Amino acid sequence: MTKKKSSPVKQSPNKVTPLPSADLSRLMQRRLFWMLSIAAFILFGSTIQYGFVLDDLAVIENNRFVQDGFGGIPDLLSTFYWKGFWNANAGLYRPLSMVMFAIEWAISPNNPAIHHFVNVLLYALTIGLLFKLLLKLLPGYSVWVSFSIALIFMVHPSHTEVVANIKSRDEILCFLFFLLTFLSLLNIRDGKRTDLIKPAVLFLACLLSKEAGIMYLPVLGLYFWMLRKESVGSTFKKLLPLLLISGAWLILHQLVIHSDPTPPIQYSYHDNSLVACENGSRVATGIGILGRYLLESIAPFKLSYDYSYNQLPCLSFTSLPVIGTLLAVIFCALVVIKTHRSRPEIAFGILFFFITIALVTNIFSLIGTTYANRLIYTPSLGIIISVVIGVFTLFKSQQTEKWQSTAFLISTLAAILFSIQTIQRNKAWESNSTLFTADLQNSPNSARVQFNYGVLKMNTEQSDSSAMRQQWQLAASSFKKAISLDSLDANSYTNLGVVCYRLNELDQSVRYTQKAITLNPDDPSLYGNLGDAYFALKEYEKAANTFKQVIGWKDATIGHYKRYGISLFSLKRYPESVAVFKKGIQKFPNDTEMASNLGSAYGAAANYNEAGRVFEGIYSRDSLNVNALRLLILSYEQAGNREKVAQYSGLLK
The missing domain is CATH 1.25.40.10 (Tetratricopeptide repeat domain)
Known part of the structure; x- marks a missing residue:
């Protein structure tokens, strides 16, 4: 008995062969990457039409080096930060953003839109890269954990100043190149020494964007030691190129700052209100400022472009904000101790915050400002990481792929609330006029805010x-x-x-x-x-x-x-x-x-x-000036000069 040949099974033309789960995961990650990046661009897209605001005047609008376009680049690379506008040697050297401003000015002079567009574009890229990095940092967690962290970071209202104020591109660039450095370090292949060059170059770009980038070194070391469980020696070896490039950058930084004859600026209490505090009070006030930064990371409210004298008054160690901050620090320390083994990502996030915020709290040394929303830009990521992972852990959904989890819904709700506030905050940064008016309510005890509003109203036509x-x-x-x-x-x-x-x-x-x-x-x-x-x-x-x-x-x-x-x-x-x-x-x-x-x-x-x-001279220049004619006749009459009187009297009708 002969067997019948089995005919091949015909597939329906509409049936799609399912992708392997790994491919599905990668496809989802790519889609989420683009979703976050595009959403970030849309969220801040309205700022592209805004004008120059606050320090944009100094770094772009009236900066002679920037206005020289490509010709100003050598000066920007060889002078301190404010040199193109005024001689205020604040010890800052941030040429990368300034060079970008000069190139943009050369392309489209005196056009704030091009600068705002680049800011928004860079921010959108940063959010996408942050999501990619989080996926690598949190391999044991659901993709929705990384997505939630990137989403909340993207819509955080405090970041409005970073995007909407063109001058704050130094913040965006420094963080962007930190992310690229981190990703490059994670992609290093064993035995490939050439792979060490790329992160070093990227980290140099970070440092040339803003000096505070130096604090990313301990963050990177902490990650490899705490989360990757690498030895101190192995971590040091991995970071050695970055340490060497940091040393070269520091030499360059000091050469530029000290080669200029302009003496270092001496900050007054107008720049930093802590100058007006006594020594002990300065430390206490700095601790209070740290607490405010910690609170702003979680609950940003009453945001302002200025917190100078006397919006944040001097505090003592018995002041409630100082006591509250110390209690919060103790709580954070206990959480780090409790989670550094079981949930090291939570501990890492908390330490990330305190490391990156350390230089701007005014506890260890006074900086050029009392407090600023832009300074919470990078540190806020650490708190967001810890809180989001904590919420997902609490609801035991950190490893599920279901986006419908309670933890994800809570994160989404927080993102929606932040988005509403961010959209409103964006409107304040449209111009000096809108900003000075909005923040009169947010910083009513800042003498500078009151002064700026007064100037605005004084010059209103x-x-x-x-x-x-x-x-x-x-x-x-x-x-x-x-x-x-x-x-x-x-x-x-x-x-x-x-x-x-x-x-x-x-x-x-x-x-x-x-x-x-x-x-x-x-x-x-x-x-x-x-x-x-x-x-x-x-x-x-x-x-x-x-x-x-x-x-x-x-x-x-x-x-x-x-x-x-x-x-x-x-x-x-x-x-x-x-x-x-x-x-x-x-x-x-x-x-x-x-x-x-x-x-x-x-x-x-x-x-x-x-x-x-x-009067004769006046009349000779203007023969229609009858008053001058009358006065010259009267004067010559008083002088008894009949000849002149006769000469001009006939002209008077």
């Missing part, structure tokens, strides 16, 4: 006079608040004097301007403001004495000369008035009003021929 007056009143209120916070704020006294002058509160203008002069006696413009107020009050003796100091200033204005001369004229000190107007004409030879004042002063001094000649 309104077509309606009553609306303009209302803006000036808001400015005055903000300057007064700044002064109540900082009684030595000379700039607030100066501007308050100007605003009171505009509001016709002249006595107040005099009082505040005098205080500004007491605090800043070398500013000649203040004497001009004081003279203007005295002049408006018709206190001509005081006005004259004040303007006398002003006209010796090379930037004395035409108004200063006029009001000085008129003050002397009103005091009937006519010869002195003549002398002032003559000096004014020498400096401003084409001003008709100044010349007319000189003619009047000559006439008042009974020097009628000179008065006639002055």
